[in-house]
Amino acid sequence: MSKASTTNASVQNAHAEEDLTYGDIVWGQLRKNKYAIYSLYLLIGLFAVAIYAPLLASDRPFIWTQDGVTTYPWFSSLFDRNYFENGVDIFFNALMVASLPVIGTWYAGLKYFQQSEPRKRPRRRKIQRLTFALIGLVFASYIALLAMPYEKPYRTYQEDYIAAQEDDSVSIEATFAVIPFGYRKTGFKSLDKPSTEHWLGVDQSTRDVAVRMLYGTRIALSIGVIAVSIYVTIGVFIGSMAGFFGGVVDLVVVRFIEIFMSIPSLFVILTLLAFVEKPSIFHIMMVIGLLRWTGVARLVRSEFLRLRNLDFVNAAIALGFPTHKIIFQHILPNALGPVLVNATFGVASAILIESTLSFLGLGDVSVPSWGQTLSEGYATSAWHLILTPGIAIFITVSLLNQLGDGVRSALDPKARK
Amino acid sequence: MSTETDTQTEKPVVLELKNLQTHFFTDMGVARSVDGVSYKVHEGQTLGVVGESGCGKSVTALSIMGLIPRPPGKIVGGEILFEGRDLTKLTEAELRKIRGKEIAMIFQEPMTSLNPVYTVGDQIMEMMLNHEDITELEARERAIKLLEEVGIPSPEERVDNYPHNMSGGMRQRVMIAMSLACSPKLLLADEPTTALDVTIQAQILDLMNKLQKERNTAIVMITHDLGVVAETCDHVVVMYAGHVAEKADVFSLFENPCHPYTIALFKSIPDLVGKGGRLFTIDGMVPSAYNFPEGCRFQARCPFATEQCNTKPPMEEVEPEHFVACHHWREAKAYYAKEDAKEDAQQVEQEGAE
Numbered sequence: 001m002s003k004a005s006t007t008n009a010s011v012q013n014a015h016a017e018e019d020l021t022y023g024d025i026v027w028g029q030l031r032k033n034k035y036a037i038y039s040l041y042l043l044i045g046l047f048a049v050a051i052y053a054p055l056l057a058s059d060r061p062f063i064w065t066q067d068g069v070t071t072y073p074w075f076s077s078l079f080d081r082n083y084f085e086n087g088v089d090i091f092f093n094a095l096m097v098a099s100l101p102v103i104g105t106w107y108a109g110l111k112y113f114q115q116s117e118p119r120k121r122p123r124r125r126k127i128q129r130l131t132f133a134l135i136g137l138v139f140a141s142y143i144a145l146l147a148m149p150y151e152k153p154y155r156t157y158q159e160d161y162i163a164a165q166e167d168d169s170v171s172i173e174a175t176f177a178v179i180p181f182g183y184r185k186t187g188f189k190s191l192d193k194p195s196t197e198h199w200l201g202v203d204q205s206t207r208d209v210a211v212r213m214l215y216g217t218r219i220a221l222s223i224g225v226i227a228v229s230i231y232v233t234i235g236v237f238i239g240s241m242a243g244f245f246g247g248v249v250d251l252v253v254v255r256f257i258e259i260f261m262s263i264p265s266l267f268v269i270l271t272l273l274a275f276v277e278k279p280s281i282f283h284i285m286m287v288i289g290l291l292r293w294t295g296v297a298r299l300v301r302s303e304f305l306r307l308r309n310l311d312f313v314n315a316a317i318a319l320g321f322p323t324h325k326i327i328f329q330h331i332l333p334n335a336l337g338p339v340l341v342n343a344t345f346g347v348a349s350a351i352l353i354e355s356t357l358s359f360l361g362l363g364d365v366s367v368p369s370w371g372q373t374l375s376e377g378y379a380t381s382a383w384h385l386i387l388t389p390g391i392a393i394f395i396t397v398s399l400l401n402q403l404g405d406g407v408r409s410a411l412d413p414k415a416r417k
Numbered sequence: 418m419s420t421e422t423d424t425q426t427e428k429p430v431v432l433e434l435k436n437l438q439t440h441f442f443t444d445m446g447v448a449r450s451v452d453g454v455s456y457k458v459h460e461g462q463t464l465g466v467v468g469e470s471g472c473g474k475s476v477t478a479l480s481i482m483g484l485i486p487r488p489p490g491k492i493v494g495g496e497i498l499f500e501g502r503d504l505t506k507l508t509e510a511e512l513r514k515i516r517g518k519e520i521a522m523i524f525q526e527p528m529t530s531l532n533p534v535y536t537v538g539d540q541i542m543e544m545m546l547n548h549e550d551i552t553e554l555e556a557r558e559r560a561i562k563l564l565e566e567v568g569i570p571s572p573e574e575r576v577d578n579y580p581h582n583m584s585g586g587m588r589q590r591v592m593i594a595m596s597l598a599c600s601p602k603l604l605l606a607d608e609p610t611t612a613l614d615v616t617i618q619a620q621i622l623d624l625m626n627k628l629q630k631e632r633n634t635a636i637v638m639i640t641h642d643l644g645v646v647a648e649t650c651d652h653v654v655v656m657y658a659g660h661v662a663e664k665a666d667v668f669s670l671f672e673n674p675c676h677p678y679t680i681a682l683f684k685s686i687p688d689l690v691g692k693g694g695r696l697f698t699i700d701g702m703v704p705s706a707y708n709f710p711e712g713c714r715f716q717a718r719c720p721f722a723t724e725q726c727n728t729k730p731p732m733e734e735v736e737p738e739h740f741v742a743c744h745h746w747r748e749a750k751a752y753y754a755k756e757d758a759k760e761d762a763q764q765v766e767q768e769g770a771e
Contacts, residue, residue: 021579022534119577247488311530318482318524319544319595320517333534 021124026337029410036406039399046396050217051096054078057179057211059158065173066164073157074177079145083182086367087146088222088281089215094142102134158185181208183215183368191382201384204376212368213388219369220396223285223354224347230289232343235296236332242297243304244327253301257294265291266356273362281364284357288350296342303335337411344404348397355393428459431603431635432481437495439473439480441706442488448706450476452659453495458603458652461633465650465667467640467682471703473659474639478605481637482522483512499603518548521596525608527588531580537564537591538576544598563594568624586617590624597628604629604636610645622649643686647671655679658703658714661732665739675741677749678715684753713743721745721752 020028030036049056060077063070077083078093109130117123158180164172179199185207192202200209242253269287273279307313308331316330357363358371359378370389377385439451451473458464466474479485481497483504497504499520504512524530532540541563542556551559557576564572567590580588589609596604606625610618626649629636638649646653646667653670655663655678663676674680684697701718704710712729716722725744732740743749 020582122577311524311526312532314484315522315524315530315592315595316532317484318516318522319547320513320515321543321547322513325547330532334532 026407026410030406033406033409035402036410039402039406043399043403046217046399047221049214050221051092051099053214053218054093054096054177056177057181057183057214058177059156059180059182059185061157061161061174061176061180063173063175064157067171079148086281086364088218088367090145091142091222092218094145095138098138098141102138106130106134179208179210179214181211183207183211185211191380191385194384200388201382203373203385204380204382209373209385209388212373213370213392215368216370216373216389216392217396219281219367220351220354220393223281223288224350224400227285227288227292227350228343228346230285231291231293231346232296232339234289235293236300236336236339238293239297239300240304240327240332240335243301244308244331246305246308250301253297257297260291261294266353269353269357270360270362273357279362279364281367281369284354284364288353292346292350295346296339299338299342300332300335303338304331307331307334341404341408341411344400344407348400348404351393351397351400355389428461430457431460431500432458432637433496433498434477434481435496435498437477437480437497438493439476439485439490440493441490446707449709450659450706451480452709454654454656454659454661455495456652456654456661456664458635458637460602460635461629462651463629463636463638463649465638465640465646465653466656467643467646467653468656469641469703471658471706472656474641474656475607477656478522478607478637478639481605482516482520483507483509517544517596517601518599519601520603520605521599521601522605523589523592523596523607523609526612527585527592528612530592531588533580536577536579537583537588538578541576541591541595541598544595548599559598560594563598564591566628567591567594567597568620569594586613586621589613589617589621593621593624593628597632597634600632600634602635604634605639606636607639608641609638611640611642618645619648625649643682655682658709659706660714661740661742662715663739663741663743665735669736669739673735673739675735675739675746675750676715676743677719677721677745679741680749680753719745721749 030040054074054077058074058077060073060083062072062074064073065071078097079090081090084090084093110127113123113126113130117126157174158176161172161174161176164170186205188198188202188206188208190202190204190206192198194201198208198210200213203209203212238253242250268291272287273283276283313326313331316326321330354363354369355371355374358369359375361375363369363371365372370392373385374389374393377383377387377389434454434456437451437454438449441448441450454473454477456464456466466477468474476485476490480492481499481504485492492505495505499515504515507515531537535543538557538560541560542553545551545556545559546553561572561576564575569575569587569590575583575587580591583591593609609625610621613621622645625636628634636649638645640646650667652666653664654661655670655676657678663670663674663679665673670679671683674683678699681697681699685699687696699718704714704717710716710727712727713719713722716726719726723745730742730744732742733746735741735746
């Protein structure tokens with residue numbers, strides 16, 4: 001009896017091992033790479049910092065009791081577009097608010113499906129559907145938030161609090177975040193060195209550096225991810241058209257790519273931004289996205305040229321599938337490996353480009369980007385203004401490069417054992 | 418002759434090629450890979466297309482499917498009549514409705530003919546969802562049933578496997594299941610067993626035979642293996658360098674091969690019974706598709722070639738339903754009959770001596 005059950009178990013194990021998807025194999029391969037996996041965890045940590053920044057730093061108190069009346073200004077500030085002016089912050093705040101219920105639902109769903117669905121493949125599909133639904137929900141709520149009216153007066157809680165402590169006639173009790181400043185809060189001593197009050201010092205424009213670094217993570221990561229998403233979309237589309245249809249289409253596209261690549265993109269970006277009166281963070285994302293698609297397009301094209309002649313593509317045609325399905329459902333998933341590597345490195349380079357632009361004074365002045373602080377450091381030669389953003393940029397970019405390298409070797413079939 | 422129903426077999430004609438010409442226009446010149454091929458396929462029967470590599474077998478099949486890469490390829494002449502409709506005149510959208518649903522194709526290399534990123538179940542289901550109006554659940558059930566039919570053990574589990582979890586023979590079974598998912602009237606099998614090992618080959622051929630009987634599908638079996646032809650086919654077309662050399666039903670071809678090329682092909686099969694020795698070979702090589710000779714294309718390698726062979730030989734009817742395209746088939750037959758007799762006599766003599 002026991003022997004029968006053990007053989008049964010081993011048979012099941014054999015099946016479980018057999019049913020690996022390509023993703024499973026690549027993930028297993030990536031997990032063996034220590035540096036890449038640590039980079040991945042640290043990057044996830046960085047995203048967490050970006051998402052939960054208001055918990056660490058905000059000049060709105062969590063709880064505010066004035067004359068016996070308790071209000072919660074921190075919560076009402078999250079989607080107040082007088083307080084958080086740009087869409088990036090609103091998006092990350094939405095993520096922060098949604099994170100707990102979303103992760104909770106996802107985890108509960110995972111557990112539920114594991115019990116209710118013993119077969120691996122349908123279960124995976126259900127989990128995928130749940131994940132997409134939740135992502136869709138977050139985006140929908142973000143759009144709803146952007147559409148919400150915002151007409152609340154701006155109030156300086158921090159100053160009121162300090163004033164109240166000196167004045168006995170007003171009784172105020174408040175709980176603030178660890179760093180009780182907003183990133184647009186001015187009025188500190190210019191170029192103050194790091195201290196217990198200002199952990200990373202104060203910049204030339206009399207703002208707290210620690211807060212700006214914290215919120216700068218949001219800007220850097222969103223610039224990277226959104227700009228890369230834009231150009232990967234463009235590159236994949238153009239590259240797959242060229243690779244699949246070949247002939248004249250291919251010729252025209254490749255010549256176009258070559259012309260595009262021969263123009264140094266930084267100067268094009270500088271020129272384009274010079275036309276915009278007040279470049280916002282979204283302009284910068286768009287410009288990077290519209291200029292850097294050539295690499296992805298070439299990669300996808302070459303993969304398509306290789307895959308186009310494989311039998312399964314011919315089989316797909318012979319089985320009567322429509323052309324768009326053949327391109328996007330049959331060939332494209334097989335061509336995405338190299339694009340993933342390119343995209344990881346692309347995020348790093350987009351962050352660098354944004355820092356460069358901010359450093360040159362062409363960035364969005366309303367957002368707390370790392371490059372701006374660096375630029376002020378360069379102008380004033382204050383060491384704390386150079387070192388802090390420098391280290392932040394360096395760490396982020398090298399983590400991304402490390403991860404990109406890991407992904408590349410994980411996708412390499414020769415490295416598999 | 419060209420009536421819809423053939424009088425002798427009394428089965429309706431599913432596919433008829435009339436003087437099909439597929440040429441490739443490249444920088445090196447024009448390759449006349451298929452140059453005037455005609456044959457018929459009857460419902461529920463198998464037609465074997467035999468020939469060396471590069472003789473135009475596969476190009477013929479790809480022409481039927483409309484899979485010729487354009488440019489450089491082009492169907493310059495002839496008709497492909499599928500149930501009376503000329504496939505060469507249909508638009509891409511009309512062709513797409515026929516592909517998969519009415520004509521399906523099995524490829525040579527099972528390792529690359531399934532998409533590595535989808536499970537085999539998904540691929541079979543997609544096929545059905547694409548051509549028929551059914552729900553995903555029904556499609557899944559039918560996919561499992563199909564996998565069972567093609568002899569895959571525990572199909573409920575296998576349906577969620579990826580192609581790389583399967584062996585070559587299993588993948589070819591999946592490929593067959595996929596191509597039969599919509600019960601097509603015609604199945605083009607382009608060397609379906611060449612990439613498999615011999616024991617699996619026999620299983621796959623048996624399977625195809627069985628499924629053909631159940632569904633009454635017509636099959637065009639493209640192969641260079643005369644053993645496969647003997648085992649599966651009802652009719653045979655022997656192709657050489659883009660021309661049809663000989664066509665007949667399988668028994669009369671094996672008993673009475675007439676074209677010097679066909680005879681040579683049969684002679685170059687190793688004989689299990691007779692005494693060992695050097696295998697018969699055909700001297701020379703298939704001429705390049707860019708400069709085929711005028712007239713008979715086999716003439717450079719043919720021991721019976723004369724001046725006359727510079728004109729294209731007509732299709733001559735040797736016996737009912739047995740055609741040969743050769744000026745000298747009578748001489749060739751007589752010569753090889755004498756040779757055989759001599760050999761037999763020698764063998765008898767040797768056996769007697771022993």
